[in-house]
Amino acid sequence: FVPPKLPVELEQYGHLLIEYVSSMCMAFNIQAMPYITTLDSYHRMDNSEMQREFLTIDADRQRQITYLTSELLKATHRFNLRGAIEFICERIKSLSSSSTSHSSPISTNVIDKPMHMLLNDHEFYHELSQAALLNQIVFNDIQRSMMGLYHSLSTYFHSQQTSENIVIDARLLVPSEQFVIGVLFKRFNIPSIYIDKEGNMAMFPYNLKDTSYGQ
Structure with a gap:
């Protein structure tokens, strides 16, 4: 299934469209589960097979959301690192009303505020700290990088577009x-590739298995 490209007239509402599609897909998955369970009784699927079926459905949902996100970034001329971070900041602000608070010691300014808001989210903060521990990265370094990320990318990637x-x-x-x-x-849900220090395409070097997909 290849979704159609985002219409030009919907570009300014793209973030709302992605949120709506994500919610609809999640609702579909929830509704689909009883039918998957019924199929289990008819086809004698064991638990592992049913789990694989559900994971396949969820993976397809993630691919569709990622596709829509990349199309939105292209349509709004933000298909680059800095543009993607700008998009993420917009999404954080749109989701902030439902986030929970966790006290962070790092001071913020207006540009850095969305990242500060994300660090204040209990779920994200916990996942980030666990991922830092798993990858043996100092958590304070990660926090500082988050807060200064937009400035850093502005230095190197101001007009980079692909x-x-x-x-x-x-x-x-x-x-x-x-x-x-x-x-x-x-x-x-933003797609990317990783280039190592030798300039070769490579696998992303950090283990993010315990961090969540999708907002």
Whole structure:
């Protein structure tokens, strides 16, 4: 299934469209579960098979959301690192009314406020701290990288634009910035590729298995 491109007249409402599609897909998954359970009784599916079926449905939902997100970024000329972070900041602000608070010691200004708001989210804060521990990265370094990420990307990627991929480049970004971008991109369904210090395409070097998809 290949969704149609986002109409130009809907570009300014793109973030709302993505949120709506995500909610609809989640509602569909919830409604689909009783039918999957019924199929289990007819086809004698064991638990592992049913779990694989559900994971397949969820993976398809994630692919569709990621596709819509990338199309929105392209349509709004933000299909680059800095543009993607701007998009994430907008999404954080739109979701902030439902977030819970966790006290953070880092002071903020207007530009950094969305990242501060995200760090105040209990679920995200917990996942980020656990991922930092798993990857043996100092958590304070991660917090500082989050708060200074927009400024850092403005230095290197002000006008960088690509129609193919958003690149996380190890030659330009310090490890904590790479890690933070990876976490944010997973959470907000933004596709990317990773380039190592030798300039070769490689697997993303950090384990993000315990961080959540989708908002």
